[in-house]
Amino acid sequence: MTETAPPAARKKKRGSSLPRLAxxxxxxxxxxxxxxxxxxxxxxxxxxxxxxxxxxxxxxSLTSYKTLLDAIYFVVxxxxxxxxxVTTLLCLLLGYPFAYYIxxxxxxxxxxxxxxxxxxFWTNSLMRLNAWMLLFQTNGPVxxxxxxxxxxxxxxxxxxxxxxxxxxxxxNMLPFAVLPMYSSIEKLQNSLLEASADLGARPSVTxxxxxxxxxxxxxxxxxxxxxxxxxxxxxxxxxxxxxxxxYIGNIIKNQFGVIRNWPLGAALSVLLLLITALLIFxxxxxxxxxxxxxx
Amino acid sequence: MKSTKSRKLRRQRxxxxxxxxxxxxxxTVFYIPVAVMIAFxxxxxxxxxxxxxxxxxxxxxxxxxxxxxxxxxxxxxxxIALLATAISVIIGVxxxxxxxxxxxxxxxFINMMIYVPIIVPEIVLAVAMLIxxxxxxxxxxxxxxxIGHCTFCIPYAVVTIKGRISGDNETLQEASMDLGAxxxxxxxxxxxxxxxxGITSAAFLSFTLSIDDVVMSNMLSGATQSxxxxxxxxxxxxxxxxxxxxxxxxxxxxxxxxxxTVNAFQRRRRKKDARLAAEAEMAISSAHGG
Numbered sequence: 001m002t003e004t005a006p007p008a009a010r011k012k013k014r015g016s017s018l019p020r021l022a023x024x025x026x027x028x029x030x031x032x033x034x035x036x037x038x039x040x041x042x043x044x045x046x047x048x049x050x051x052x053x054x055x056x057x058x059x060x061s062l063t064s065y066k067t068l069l070d071a072i073y074f075v076v077x078x079x080x081x082x083x084x085x086v087t088t089l090l091c092l093l094l095g096y097p098f099a100y101y102i103x104x105x106x107x108x109x110x111x112x113x114x115x116x117x118x119x120x121f122w123t124n125s126l127m128r129l130n131a132w133m134l135l136f137q138t139n140g141p142v143x144x145x146x147x148x149x150x151x152x153x154x155x156x157x158x159x160x161x162x163x164x165x166x167x168x169x170x171x172n173m174l175p176f177a178v179l180p181m182y183s184s185i186e187k188l189q190n191s192l193l194e195a196s197a198d199l200g201a202r203p204s205v206t207x208x209x210x211x212x213x214x215x216x217x218x219x220x221x222x223x224x225x226x227x228x229x230x231x232x233x234x235x236x237x238x239x240x241x242x243x244x245x246x247y248i249g250n251i252i253k254n255q256f257g258v259i260r261n262w263p264l265g266a267a268l269s270v271l272l273l274l275i276t277a278l279l280i281f282x283x284x285x286x287x288x289x290x291x292x293x294x295x
Numbered sequence: 296m297k298s299t300k301s302r303k304l305r306r307q308r309x310x311x312x313x314x315x316x317x318x319x320x321x322x323t324v325f326y327i328p329v330a331v332m333i334a335f336x337x338x339x340x341x342x343x344x345x346x347x348x349x350x351x352x353x354x355x356x357x358x359x360x361x362x363x364x365x366x367x368x369x370x371x372x373x374x375i376a377l378l379a380t381a382i383s384v385i386i387g388v389x390x391x392x393x394x395x396x397x398x399x400x401x402x403x404f405i406n407m408m409i410y411v412p413i414i415v416p417e418i419v420l421a422v423a424m425l426i427x428x429x430x431x432x433x434x435x436x437x438x439x440x441x442i443g444h445c446t447f448c449i450p451y452a453v454v455t456i457k458g459r460i461s462g463d464n465e466t467l468q469e470a471s472m473d474l475g476a477x478x479x480x481x482x483x484x485x486x487x488x489x490x491x492x493g494i495t496s497a498a499f500l501s502f503t504l505s506i507d508d509v510v511m512s513n514m515l516s517g518a519t520q521s522x523x524x525x526x527x528x529x530x531x532x533x534x535x536x537x538x539x540x541x542x543x544x545x546x547x548x549x550x551x552x553x554x555x556t557v558n559a560f561q562r563r564r565r566k567k568d569a570r571l572a573a574e575a576e577m578a579i580s581s582a583h584g585g
Contacts, residue, residue, distance in 0.1 A: 019478060020397045027390025027453060028401070031408040034446045038423035039411065045426055094321065101318045115554075116322065120329045122550050125507055126527045127543045130535055131331035134343060141346075171324060224414060232416020235509050239531055249418050256422055256514065266426070269419040276415050289410055290457075 039273070046266035054260030064267035073251070077271070080247040083162060084230040087169045091177035091226045092219065094170070099178045099218075103185035114182070117175050129168050129239040136164055160242045168236040173229065177222040180292070184218025185211075217287045224283060224292070228276050248272065329547070336540035343535045353537040357545070362538055368526040369542065375437065375512075375522060376505040379444040383501040386445070387452020388494055392486065394453065395460045409454070412447040420446065421514040428515070435517025443511035448501035455500060459493030 046064055051057040067073060102113045120128070136142050136158035143155040158164050188211065196206040212219075234249030243250075248268055255265030283289065335343050339350035360366055394406060412420055421443060428439055467489060471481040487494070512522040521529065527539060 020393065020399060023389045023393025024397055024399060024402070024405070025393075026386045027394070027409075027449060028405045030386060030446070030449060031405055031411075034424065034442060035408050035411050035420070038420070038427045041427055041430075042419070042423040097314070098318055098321045101314050113318075117325060119547075119551060119554075120325045122503055122507075123329050123332060123547045124524060124527060124543050126509065126524055126531065127332045127535075127540065128328035130343060130527075130531065131328035131335075134331055134335065135327070137344070139345065171328065174321075174325075228414060228416055232418045234418060235528065238528060249416070252418050252422060253514070256425060262426060265422060269422055272416050272419050280410075280414065290406070292410075 042266045042269055043273075046263055046270045048263050050261050050263050054262075056262055061263075064261075064263040067264055068267055068271065073268075076246055076251055077248060079162070080231055080249075083166060083169070083247065084227050087166055087173060087230045088177075088223055088227040090166075090170050091173050092181075092222060095174055095177040095222065096181055096219070099181040100185050102178075103182050103188075110182075110186070114179070117178065121175055125172060126235060126239055128171070129236060132164065132168055132171070133159060133240060136167075159240070160244045162241075162245060164240045165237055165245055165247075168240045169230050169233070172233075172236060173226040176225040176229070180221035180225060181215065181218040184215040184221075188214055217291065220283055220287070221292045224279055228272075228279065231275065232272055332540055333544045333547075336537055336544045338537055338540075341536070342533075343537060343540065353541040354545075357538045357541045362536075364526065365523075365539060365542060368521050368523040371437075371520050372506055372523040375441055375444060376502050378441055379448050379505040380498050380501040382441075382445050383448035383452045384494060384498050387449050387497055387501075388456050388487075388490070390449070391453045391456025391493075392460065392490075395457050396465075409450045412450050413454070417447065417510040418514075421511045424511075425514050435515055436519040439515040439517075440512050440522070443515045444505045444508060447508075447511070448504055451500050451504065452497035455497040456490060456493045459490045 045056065047060055047062070049057040049059045049061045049063065068077065102110050105113060134140060138155045138157060138159065142158070143152075146152045147155065192210055192214070193206055196210045197203070201209065231247075232249045232252075234247065234253050237245050237247050237250055241250075248271075252265045252268045252272075255261045255268070280289065283292070334346075336353055337349050337351065338346055339352070340347040356362065357365075394402065394409075424439070424443055424446070425435075427433075428435060433439060467485050468481055471485040472478075476484065507524060508522070509524040509528055512525050513528065516522070516525060527535065530536065530539065
């Protein structure tokens, strides 16, 4: 996606402003109305006070941010960060060799293999999560298999644990790690790898010194596209954690449901926004955000 | 000499085997939940717990339309997904072209805003919209869900379209204008056909994102009708019923059949195009020769 239009061609377009308004107008208005304004408003709300009925009193306070430092919330935030981090690392470790395998295939085969990744993900994600639950439940197939193999003496409790939530997260996020890494590995030129080998580098050295640095933008896109959703998702914990495993996403959702503490939910959302902004800031140090492979 | 070569070959072959084996393993992990989900649509038990035996009665129950909750939710989801796709594709295509072609003040800001719904956790955007809607007194329901879905579908549509527009499009458009076509003719006859693959994938992406969405639909639906994923999420507490599995199986089957049909059509058309191109080339070269 390089800017190919020469400046002269661009200047010529500055004629009537009607097509400009008709084409760029709707998307600009939509983004300002439904992205910018809500984002600013949620930051504003996070500094307000919760009144006794769970409504909002428009009075400045830092209460919600102080609450985040309370032991219970702090533990949840730390655990969410840890789980998201482990999920991301495992997605990278599992996904990179897989992406590499597909990217080294001829293009027609590779596009079929990519299709084969997408198909299972058109099945409702909650139904797929439910399937993991059925497999790992106390008297389920996995436990029965382990029992009959004699590896365990009594059924192991997998369900409602952080462990199973992580299985759900990894299996749901892996394609989002694989696709950006695949497209950056695919762009890697064979001649570079051959040159490195000809100059006497062992395969492991070529990988470390050539392949890895050149595919780093893909890797970092993968980090962003797995870490941030893993941090905010609440459906996986709802389906596999049975409401017993709480992450940031669940806590935010609860503040807008039964508990009704909007400023606290807003403050948690702002925390997620800050983490996101930090990662994006790092990303823009070495790549353009437009080049991030999101689709 | 010969032995080292054969050893190298053997090592290459074994590494190829193991990388293939690894890929199959990953694919297995991707397909296991789908297989289990389909298997349980044939399970002879009233709830998804243990395997009790084979039956097709859940499909019979599904198509007796007795479970109106399920069908209402599906129809609601389909209506929302179709509307969200239509709105997102129109705004996304126009926006993709406009943001690529024109320079205007604030363009950088809008380009940045487009990435916000793609990157920021969905719950944050959903909650932010919920607060606004409640504060200004908008009634929650289909309209608010639709706005929510469009807000994350439009960016994907814009990004897909922008990726499709290259320098060629500009040249083509200029050629069209030079040949006397007006702006509207150029848009419909040149610009739109040249980015048609992008439009198709934007539509497909918007539809699949909308129909599978839980977070936005859950936060912005209020106490009104649930979409299918929201219904599934709430059913999960009491155990999912196998007719839900049956419905999901039918949906994935239709999707795969649709995909294969489109693929077959495209292949046939490509073949025909290639044949026509070859014939044209032959005609041209023979004309030159003669």
